[in-house]
Amino acid sequence: MTESGSPSERIAAELRRRIVVGELAPGARLPSTRRITREWGVAMATATKVLNRLREEGLVRAVPGVGTVVAGKPEPAVGRARQSQPAPQRPSREVPQQTAHGDGRLLAEPAGARRVGAGGERDLTRERIVVTAVRVADEEGLAALSMRRVATELGVATMSLYRHVPSKDELLRFMMDMAFGEQPLPEPPASDWREGLETVARLQWRIYRRHPWLASTMSFTRPVLAPDAALHTERSMAVLAERGLSWEEMAQTAVALAAFVCGLAVHFEREAQAEQDSGLSADEWMERVDDEDHERLMANPEQFPMFDALNRGPEIDMSLEALFEFGMARMLDGVGSVIERRGDG
Structure with missing residues (x-):
């Protein structure tokens, strides 16, 4: 697309021009997303798309701890061709x-x-x-x-x-x-209540991962009446029917489990934005946490005995996937204990 294209395409074309003519030499750092937002007056998401386009074209690369830098200077003819053609779309x-x-x-x-x-x-x-x-x-x-x-x-x-x-x-x-x-619930529903609730939760997790923006639009105090989303609550209550729970308990179980999944999934979009801004993955960022802050926290084991013990022990998986698996299992354990008590009663 030409200069009359979208804001991200126009900004990408200008940065591409600077690389082609040598204003930005190989290894030179490109403007950060925050600087792009200030200089061109666009949203952070637009600035992120600019750098993504240039990465896809092979003109720039992310360097941990540094940011986005010029990967190399293209041939002028290639540079001109890229300015006059749409940037490739990301098929994934x-x-x-x-x-x-x-x-x-x-x-x-x-x-x-x-x-x-x-x-x-x-x-x-x-x-x-x-x-x-x-x-x-x-x-x-x-x-x-x-x-x-x-x-x-x-x-x-x-x-x-x-x-x-x-x-x-x-x-x-x-x-x-x-x-x-896009991803309908499997039919027929599971006969086991735990398997049924787990199926719904995992499907929601996949949907949020496919569409990182989605979790931030969800509300559990002012829910939007979207039929396909409501089917998830319907299914969760249906697999709990005839388990001795009250209508209130069935509804609260379905909504509480959905809220847990959504609450974790909100971080999909936040992490994607943070990685684009810093050029660091979550693991890389954790490894480069400011040493002074870390030492300050660890320097007083009497005040932070649990952190001190944690720091001395084996590495722990705190990824979103690990938290999802642990949290879902514990919530279902709790539901199971309530069902058992109703059965005993």
């Missing part, structure tokens, strides 16, 4: 096109053109709007999502979207429902 994050089923649900169709294209507003549908919005959120984060941005991606006027989607809140509801509908 691509969301397939969707079509409407007879009952209104969105179903995947073969990957193809990702924008409305020549048809413009004539071919605009709610389904295309939602698919485009999900792609933007998947690739750049929820902060980059707006009705205007979606309209730009589709090549239509912003106001035309409102004929199909009344508001951004409604758009988020449709996006949420599409995300949950």
Whole structure:
């Protein structure tokens, strides 16, 4: 895309030009995402996409503890060609096109053109709007999502979207429902209550991992009425039926387990952003925690005896996956104890 493209494409083109002409030499550090946001007045997600594009093109690379640096100077002809062509899309994050089923649900169709294209507003549908919005959120984060941005991606006027989607809140509801509908619950339901609850929890975990923005849109005090998301609560209560629990206990169990999964999944998007900002993975960051802070914490074993003992023991897995597995198992243990007490009663 040319200079008339999206903000991330225009900024990437300018940084690409600086690399080509030698203003940024091999090994030189590129502006950080925070500096890009200040210099160009864009969102953090847009700045992240800029650096991602340049990494995909092989022009820059992330160096732990340093940031993003120029990998090498391309040939001028290659540089000019890259400025005039769209940056390659990341296939691992691509969301397939969707079509409407007879009952209104969105179903995947073969990957193809990702924008409305020549048809413009004539071919605009709610389904295309939602698919485009999900792609933007998947690739750049929820902060980059707006009705205007979606309209730009589709090549239509912003106001035309409102004929199909009344508001951004409604758009988020449709996006949420599409995300949950992509991976339906297995049929038939498990006959064992524990297996049934674990199946629902693991499916939610996979959905949140596929769409890192999704967890931050969920609310358990003001829930959004999204049918495909509500089916998860329905299934969780159904596998608990006839186990001696009250309706209140079944509902609270289903919601508490979903809230636990969602609460951990919120960190998917946060970690992705932190890794882009710092150039460090979570493990690398932990290894480079400021030595003075670490020493200050460990220097007083009387005040922090548990931390002192922990530091002297074997390495412990504190990844999100490990916390999910441990927390889910302990919650299901608790549900099992309640069911046993009801049976004894």
